[in-house]
Amino acid sequence: xxxxxxxxxxxxxxxxxxxxxxxxxxxxxxxxxxxxxxxxxxxxxxxxxxxxxxxxxxxxxxxxxxxxxxxxxxxxxxxxxxxxxxxxxxxxxxxxxxxxxxxxxxxxxxxxxxxxxxxxxxxxxxxxxxxxxxxxxxxxxxxxxxxxxxxxxxxxxxxxxxxxxxxxxxxxxxxxxxxxxxxxxxxxxxxxxx
Amino acid sequence: xxxxxxxxxxxxxxxxxxxxxxxxxxxxxxxxxxxxxxxxxxxxxxxxxxxxxxxxxxxxxxxxxxxxxxxxxxxxxxxxxxxxxxxxxxxxxxxxxxxxxxxxxxxxxxxxxxxxxxxxxxxxxxxxxxxxxxxxxxxxxxxxxxxxxxxxxxxxxxxxxxxxxxxxxxxxxxxxxxxxxxxxxxxxxxxxxx
Numbered sequence: 001x002x003x004x005x006x007x008x009x010x011x012x013x014x015x016x017x018x019x020x021x022x023x024x025x026x027x028x029x030x031x032x033x034x035x036x037x038x039x040x041x042x043x044x045x046x047x048x049x050x051x052x053x054x055x056x057x058x059x060x061x062x063x064x065x066x067x068x069x070x071x072x073x074x075x076x077x078x079x080x081x082x083x084x085x086x087x088x089x090x091x092x093x094x095x096x097x098x099x100x101x102x103x104x105x106x107x108x109x110x111x112x113x114x115x116x117x118x119x120x121x122x123x124x125x126x127x128x129x130x131x132x133x134x135x136x137x138x139x140x141x142x143x144x145x146x147x148x149x150x151x152x153x154x155x156x157x158x159x160x161x162x163x164x165x166x167x168x169x170x171x172x173x174x175x176x177x178x179x180x181x182x183x184x185x186x187x188x189x190x191x192x193x194x
Numbered sequence: 195x196x197x198x199x200x201x202x203x204x205x206x207x208x209x210x211x212x213x214x215x216x217x218x219x220x221x222x223x224x225x226x227x228x229x230x231x232x233x234x235x236x237x238x239x240x241x242x243x244x245x246x247x248x249x250x251x252x253x254x255x256x257x258x259x260x261x262x263x264x265x266x267x268x269x270x271x272x273x274x275x276x277x278x279x280x281x282x283x284x285x286x287x288x289x290x291x292x293x294x295x296x297x298x299x300x301x302x303x304x305x306x307x308x309x310x311x312x313x314x315x316x317x318x319x320x321x322x323x324x325x326x327x328x329x330x331x332x333x334x335x336x337x338x339x340x341x342x343x344x345x346x347x348x349x350x351x352x353x354x355x356x357x358x359x360x361x362x363x364x365x366x367x368x369x370x371x372x373x374x375x376x377x378x379x380x381x382x383x384x385x386x387x388x
């Protein structure tokens with residue numbers, strides 16, 4: 001997505017060869033006008049799949065998931081929790097998720113009553129790197145007998161292998177901006193015409 | 195707000211006399227159509243104050259803050275982080291925040307470059323109980339020399355004293371649903387005509 005690639009070049013910052021810092025518009029300060037354009041684009045790419053639920057994981061996926069739901073006829077958004085609040089008193093589905101940026105492993109949890117066999121789920125997140133969070137969310141959906149219709153990250157770091165693994169496992173992955181490498185301070189995007 | 199009070203009576207659940215479980219529409223599964231109505235209402239109540247930034251804290255405030263920003267001419271949303279990700283490499287403002295539902299104390303952090311003296315900030319969150327999170331966010335704004343124009347929670351549990359403390363400290367608090375007590379499994383709302 002050209003608009004997004006340009007924004008990454010303008011306001012993103014590479015930290016070494018692995019990390020893109022996008023906190024001025026994506027995951028600390030949020031540019032909601034941009035999010036609306038991203039949500040519309042996700043609808044263009046996934047709108048034909050009969051999606052009836054959008055799933056994400058706290059925290060940075062929540063804003064983009066909420067805005068995206070507006071373009072999917074206000075389907076419910078569910079975000080997986082990484083800790084168990086004392087208000088989560090009922091049974092939940094759980095899956096381990098390793099955080100690349102925080103270096104921790106947590107259990108992603110969704111209360112069983114919010115996932116069902118008839119769910120056709122779109123998974124949305126801010127970043128897709130090693131694919132740990134997305135794989136965990138897929139597991140939660142499938143534990144409930146539901147269907148993962150697609151996975152879309154705002155920024156995919158293809159070179160870290162998550163999207164390849166997810167595709168090998170049979171999932172449809174289509175991210176808005178796909179970064180193929182970061183080298184000598186330069187960010188390389190996948191050619192969208194490929 | 196009548197629509198919201200009715201929704202709390204229909205889908206909320208009281209756990210004892212202190213906790214309202216609103217995870218079917220507010221902080222685990224999100225009803226984005228409802229969020230749009232809430233965002234519009236927040237604009238009605240705070241739209242005259244020249245607000246140029248919306249602040250919240252991860253995770254449950256992010257969805258409502260993102261949707262609300264649409265009704266405030268797409269002002270930036272900033273959410274405070276409770277842990278320090280390895281991408282937060284610059285200086286930040288910090289304030290300790292106790293979580294009522296999780297029983298933990300964390301440091302709410304916002305990178306210094308996202309708060310400024312000219313900021314006129316609206317603080318938005320899902321719940322206002324003891325007021326710890328809101329007070330922490332106020333501190334962050336004031337460390338930057340900015341102005342807290344108002345505080346709005348979707349659900350305020352007035353009986354836990356947070357709003358009283360914040361008002362005594364001089365802040366304008368106006369929450370969408372104000373619960374005065376929970377007794378014998380019944381939820382009591384503040385009369386909006388008072």
